[in-house]
Amino acid sequence: xxxxxxxxxxxxxAIDTPALVVDLDAFERNLxxxxxxxxxxxxxLRPHAKMHKCAAIALRQMALGAVGVCVQKTGExxxxxxxxxxxxxxxxxxxxxxxxxxxxxxxxxxxxxxTVDSALGIDRLARAVKNAGSTVDVxxxxxxxxxxxxxxxxxxxxxARQVDAHALPPGPAGxxxxxxxxxxxxxxAQHYRSAAERAAAVEQAVAIVSxxxxxISAAGIDAPLIVTGAGSGTFMLxxxxxxxxxxxxxxxxxxxxxxxxxxPHPDAPRFEHALFVKAQVMSASAAHVVVDAGHKSxxxxxxxxxxxxxxxxxxVGANDEHCMLKPRVEVAALPALGDTLWLxxxxxxxxxxxxxxxxAVRGGxxxxxxxxxxxxxxxxxxx
Amino acid sequence: xxxxxxxxxxxxxAIDTPALVVDLDAFERNLxxxxxxxxxxxxxLRPHAKMHKCAAIALRQMALGAVGVCVQKTGExxxxxxxxxxxxxxxxxxxxxxxxxxxxxxxxxxxxxxTVDSALGIDRLARAVKNAGSTVDVxxxxxxxxxxxxxxxxxxxxxARQVDAHALPPGPAGxxxxxxxxxxxxxxAQHYRSAAERAAAVEQAVAIVSxxxxxISAAGIDAPLIVTGAGSGTFMLxxxxxxxxxxxxxxxxxxxxxxxxxxPHPDAPRFEHALFVKAQVMSASAAHVVVDAGHKSxxxxxxxxxxxxxxxxxxVGANDEHCMLKPRVEVAALPALGDTLWLxxxxxxxxxxxxxxxxAVRGGxxxxxxxxxxxxxxxxxxx
Numbered sequence: 001x002x003x004x005x006x007x008x009x010x011x012x013x014a015i016d017t018p019a020l021v022v023d024l025d026a027f028e029r030n031l032x033x034x035x036x037x038x039x040x041x042x043x044x045l046r047p048h049a050k051m052h053k054c055a056a057i058a059l060r061q062m063a064l065g066a067v068g069v070c071v072q073k074t075g076e077x078x079x080x081x082x083x084x085x086x087x088x089x090x091x092x093x094x095x096x097x098x099x100x101x102x103x104x105x106x107x108x109x110x111x112x113x114x115t116v117d118s119a120l121g122i123d124r125l126a127r128a129v130k131n132a133g134s135t136v137d138v139x140x141x142x143x144x145x146x147x148x149x150x151x152x153x154x155x156x157x158x159x160a161r162q163v164d165a166h167a168l169p170p171g172p173a174g175x176x177x178x179x180x181x182x183x184x185x186x187x188x189a190q191h192y193r194s195a196a197e198r199a200a201a202v203e204q205a206v207a208i209v210s211x212x213x214x215x216i217s218a219a220g221i222d223a224p225l226i227v228t229g230a231g232s233g234t235f236m237l238x239x240x241x242x243x244x245x246x247x248x249x250x251x252x253x254x255x256x257x258x259x260x261x262x263x264p265h266p267d268a269p270r271f272e273h274a275l276f277v278k279a280q281v282m283s284a285s286a287a288h289v290v291v292d293a294g295h296k297s298x299x300x301x302x303x304x305x306x307x308x309x310x311x312x313x314x315x316v317g318a319n320d321e322h323c324m325l326k327p328r329v330e331v332a333a334l335p336a337l338g339d340t341l342w343l344x345x346x347x348x349x350x351x352x353x354x355x356x357x358x359x360a361v362r363g364g365x366x367x368x369x370x371x372x373x374x375x376x377x378x379x380x381x382x383x
Numbered sequence: 384x385x386x387x388x389x390x391x392x393x394x395x396x397a398i399d400t401p402a403l404v405v406d407l408d409a410f411e412r413n414l415x416x417x418x419x420x421x422x423x424x425x426x427x428l429r430p431h432a433k434m435h436k437c438a439a440i441a442l443r444q445m446a447l448g449a450v451g452v453c454v455q456k457t458g459e460x461x462x463x464x465x466x467x468x469x470x471x472x473x474x475x476x477x478x479x480x481x482x483x484x485x486x487x488x489x490x491x492x493x494x495x496x497x498t499v500d501s502a503l504g505i506d507r508l509a510r511a512v513k514n515a516g517s518t519v520d521v522x523x524x525x526x527x528x529x530x531x532x533x534x535x536x537x538x539x540x541x542x543a544r545q546v547d548a549h550a551l552p553p554g555p556a557g558x559x560x561x562x563x564x565x566x567x568x569x570x571x572a573q574h575y576r577s578a579a580e581r582a583a584a585v586e587q588a589v590a591i592v593s594x595x596x597x598x599i600s601a602a603g604i605d606a607p608l609i610v611t612g613a614g615s616g617t618f619m620l621x622x623x624x625x626x627x628x629x630x631x632x633x634x635x636x637x638x639x640x641x642x643x644x645x646x647p648h649p650d651a652p653r654f655e656h657a658l659f660v661k662a663q664v665m666s667a668s669a670a671h672v673v674v675d676a677g678h679k680s681x682x683x684x685x686x687x688x689x690x691x692x693x694x695x696x697x698x699v700g701a702n703d704e705h706c707m708l709k710p711r712v713e714v715a716a717l718p719a720l721g722d723t724l725w726l727x728x729x730x731x732x733x734x735x736x737x738x739x740x741x742x743a744v745r746g747g748x749x750x751x752x753x754x755x756x757x758x759x760x761x762x763x764x765x766x
Contacts, residue, residue, distance in 0.1 A: 001384070002458055002763050017479065018765050050703060072704040075385055092704065093673075095665045095721050096400065117666055120720050148705060149666035149673055187702060282478045283500055283532040290532055292478075296736050297765050301683050301701075318684075319570060320433060320732050321455040321475065321765070322531060337503050338478050349703050353679050353737070356763055380385050380739055380762075382401050382680050382704070 004357045010370045012361055017280040017340060018293035020355040024362045024371055027253060027274035034235075034252050035064040037269050041239040046070055046089060046228065048250030051349045053378035054358060055083030057253065062087075068111065070248050074099040075381030081110045083377045089113040089228070091183055091248060093121055093141065093149055099383070100124050104132035113137035115183045117151050119162055122177075126166040129175050137180040138163045139228060142212045144184045144205035153212035156182070157219040164221055181226030184209045185248065190233030191258060191302075195265045202237035205229070209243055232259055236268040256348040258302040275351070276308060276342040276365065279323065284337045287326065291341060294321040298343060299350035308342035308365070310335075315343070353379055387740045393753045395744055400663040400723060401676035403738040407745045407754055410636060410657035417618075417635050418447040420652050424622040429453055429472060429611065431633030434732045436761035437741060438466030440636065445470075451494065453631050457482040458764030464493045466760045472496040472611070474566055474631060476504055476524065476532055482766070483507050487515035496520035498566045500534050502545055505560075509549040512558050520563040521546045522611060525595045527567045527588035536595035539565070540602040547604055564609030567592045568631065573616030574641065574685075578648045585620040588612070592626050615642055619651040639731040641685040658734070659691055659725040659748065662706065667720045670709065674724060677704040681726060682733035691725035691748070693718075698726070736762055 005016035015021060038045035047061045049069040058069045058080055068087025071077050077088045092115055094100055106112055107129070114136055116122050122138075129136050140159050143150035151159060160179060168176040189201035209227055216225065228246035230238035235252075238244035251259050254275035264270065279293035295318045298305055307313040307325065312332025317324040323343065327334060335341060342365055345351040352358070356379055360372040388402035398404060421428035430444045432452040441452045441463055451470025454460050460471045475498055477483055489495055490512070497519055499505050505521075512519050523542050526533035534542060543562060551559035572584035592610055599608065611629035613621035618635075621627035634642050637658035647653065662676035678701045681688055690696040690708065695715025700707040706726065710717060718724060725748055728734040735741070739762055743755040 002766055005766065016481065016766055093665045095675075096663060098399065118720055143668075147671070148702070148707060151668075280479060282476045285526075285534075288530070290476075293765070295682075295684055296733055299678075299684075301678055319531070324531060337501055350679055354763065354765075380737065382676070382737075383385055383388065383399055 001356050004373050006359045006370045006373065008370055008373060012365060012368050015278050015359055015370065017278050018297040019278045019359050020352065020357070021276045021278050021365070022254070022358050022360045023274045023276065023365060024360050025364065026272040030253050030255065030271045030274055031061060031064055033269045033271065034249065035066070037239070038247060039065060043239050043244065044246040046246050046248055047253065048091070048248050049080060050076065051250030052253060052352055053376050053381070054374050055080050055085050055377045056372070056374040058085045067246070071378070073381055073383060074102050075383035076378040077103065077106055077112070079378035079381050081106055085110070087111040089139070091115055091185065093117055095121055095124065097124055097128065100128035101131065104128035104134050104136065107134035107136050108132060113139060113180060115139050115141045116159060116163070117141040117149050119159065122159060122162050122166070126177055129177060133175045135168060135175060136177055138177045139181045139183040141183040142208060144186050144208045144229070145189065145201055146187050148187065150183070153208060153215045156212040157215040160216045160221050161219055179221070179223055179225070181228055182209060182212055183229065184227055184244070185229040185231065186234065187231065190231040191262070192233070193261060194263050198234050198265070199237055202234050202241065206241045206243050233262055236265050251348050254348040257306045257344045257346045261303070273308065273344050275345060275348050277305070277345060277351070279341050279343055281335050281337050281339045281341070284334065288316070289325050289334050291323045291325065292321065293343060294319050294323055296320050297354060298345040299347045299354070301350065302347035305343040305345050308344050310341065352376055355379065384739050387756050389742045389753045389756065391753055391756060395748060395751050398661050398742055398753065400661050401680040402661045402742050403735065403740070404659045404661050404748070405741050405743045406657045406659065406748060407743050408747065409655040413636050413638065413654045413657055414444060414447055416652045416654065417632065418449070420622070421630060422448060426622050426627065427629040429629050429631055430636065431474070431631050432463060433459065434633030435636065435735055436759050436764070437757050438463050438468050438760045439755070439757040441468045450629070454761070456764055456766060457485050458766035459761040460486065460489055460495070462761035462764050464489055468493070470494040472522070474498055474568065476500055478504055478507065480507050480511065483511035484514065487511035487517050487519065490517035490519050491515060496522060496563060498522045498524045499542065499546070500524040500532050502542065505542060505545050505549070509560055512560060516558045518551060518559055518561060520561045522564045522566040524566040525591060527569050527591045527612070528572065528584055529570050531570065533566070536591060536598045539595040540598040543599045543604050544602055562604070562606055562608070564611055565592060565595055566612065567610055567627070568612040568614065569617065570614065573614040574645070575616070576644065577646050581617050581648070582620055585617050585624065589624045589626050616645055619648050634731050637731040640689045640727045640729045644686070656691065656727050658728060658731050660688065660728060660734070662724050662726055664718050664720050664722045664724070667717065671699070672708050672717050674706045674708065675704065676726060677702045677706055679703050680737060681728040682730045682737070684733065685730035688726040688728050691727055693724065735759055738762065
């Protein structure tokens with residue numbers, strides 16, 4: 001593992017490159033803004049920890065009112081639970097019996113929920129939970145338009161009956177499944193550039209969710225079901241739908257370059273860039289410079305990074321360990337060899353997963369100091 | 384860190400998903416083929432370890448005749464040296480004094496070389512080497528057409544004089560720089576799809592290298608200079624140029640999906656896919672399936688993965704933790720929920736960097752067993 005690129009008390013200038021740096025002032029405003037939004041709209045907030053993979057951040061989100069966090073992977077749940085996170089929703093299907101056994105065991109220590117979208121998945125989960133003697137909250141995933149995981153409203157009713165058959169017996173004892181709600185996340189809608197496209201996608205999602213609720217009710221199941229979903233691109237729409245009771249945004253905490261390319265919804269709260277890769281110019285010619293942070297330092301699958309507060313500079317390409325920068329206009333000055341720059345990553349989730357540490361800076365990127373060094377607890381937890 | 388997804392002796396079926404798996408039989412043929420090629424062509428082989436970041440692999444390459452390995456980063460050099468690799472070339476510029484001090488210290492323990500392309504870089508390197516009392520081999524990087532790092536032939540002559548001024552004094556003692564050669568790598572040419580485009584690029588590179596050698600000679604420096612460069616897409620061209628004395632290919636050991644899209648050079652030796660991501664179907668509909676290995680498990684910046692020995696299946700999209708697969712033709716059967724597949728990653732270098740372990744399998748992906756579990760020693764060593 002790489003040694004941490006800075007220590008508490010270091011000046012910003014002393015942070016080694018490349019390093020993943022959090023501007024704490026912007027980050028805390030982002031957390032507060034989303035917490036206030038959820039409270040004002042009467043919806044639960046369960047931020048997605050696949051984005052930051054960091055217990056220190058999850059605990060801050062929960063201290064501001066989040067009911068828990070989401071993760072995508074069994075290993076992420078284990079890593080965050082080991083670091084003190086007490087309420088975890090695996091918002092993704094798990095089909096391997098060995099992983100379901102791990103989750104069922106984890107459910108003895110933390111409040112645990114999981115997503116299902118198949119009869120086989122429910123059977124295996126029920127067996128694991130029975131063996132472990134634990135209780136797991138179950139969300140049935142509905143395909144609300146992304147075409148990835150999830151089932152139709154009619155299939156959801158059949159799966160709901162199946163989950164209900166494994167429900168807890170009345171009374172304090174026993175292991176079992178608790179049919180808790182519907183997972184209704186539209187991932188691709190988060191990145192539709194126009195507010196109108198995003199609104200149309202969520203309108204469709206709400207209609208599908210409503211149909212699923214009706215089908216489940218018609219199947220004779222009248223337990224109250226929480227509808228959970230939404231991301232940093234659409235959360236204000238789900239919050240106002242009257243159907244969603246819980247929001248799962250992740251990227252709002254850091255705001256990456258891809259999300260910043262969305263045209264904002266007129267009524268949405270605004271977030272600030274709070275995640276940066278500090279990079280150093282290690283080669284310079286008259287026409288361009290090269291910095292020491294390539295796509296092994298920041299993910300580019302959702303687009304190249306932007307350069308923070310250097311409007312005249314543009315990243316024109318990235319290799320494993322290099323980014324090439326050119327002036328946007330001929331008059332713009334290039335930085336000199338040895339200068340440092342701050343890149344705003346294209347996509348925060350896979351960027352954080354490339355790093356072992358987050359360097360948390362207080363007082364800004366110009367002359368602040370390192371207040372905390374956070375471990376990326378679930379880095380590499382693909383399992 | 385994630386626990387290793389398999390143990391020595393496990394069957395292939397028992398490997399947890401997603402996991403990065405090496406087919407040892409194909410891998411060893413690839414290593415042998417390149418070693419034989421270099422020997423037959425009278426050029427040195429110095430494979431690029433930025434690709435595998437794994438000392439176990441570097442040592443196998445050296446056991447077959449490689450003179451050492453290349454890396455891109457100070458941290459990679461440290462990690463591989465700590466694991467027993469004794470001859471390391473940092474084929475990249477390093478400008479931070481703290482990193483140069485680390486490299487100069489490392490040069491007391493292993494044979495170390497580095498690339499320079501600026502007067503400032505040489506000054507700082509000379510100071511670090513003097514402070515450490517060590518010797519470092521120096522390669523001047525020439526821009527041979529990629530337009531990334533490196534200088535022109537005329538600038539190379541000036542830098543060569545500067546390096547020479549810090550040359551070792553005669554006799555056994557003392558610290559200093561040793562002007563060793565020219566770094567002349569054309570990265571983008573590796574991925575030009577047609578053999579003719581690649582040949583044209585290397586022809587241009589050879590002309591630029593020859594001009595640089597002439598300029599350096601005209602500046603009064605007559606030390607023998609090794610020209611090093613080439614990658615898995617062009618190495619047969621540099622080897623036949625009469626100018627290059629050392630080859631730096633990396634990907635040949637694993638052969639990713641991107642390299643497989645190149646039209647091969649007619650005289651080039653052939654390599655086989657030897658790196659795979661084992662993935663499991665965790666959601667299935669009538670029209671598509673979803674596996675549990677997204678772009679946090681395999682890099683997609685050079686294209687989506689292919690599916691090994693499932694011609695009828697195609698990866699149509701990837702998110703952080705999901706890949707979506709559809710049949711290429713309507714008649715092709717989809718795998719079932721819980722089935723496992725082998726993805727051939729789009730780009731091996733950043734894929735390996737996402738994993739803590741390489742699972743080395745003997746006897747094939749169908750019914751082989753785990754022979755070794757290799758640590759990715761320099762995983763995350765961006766520094």
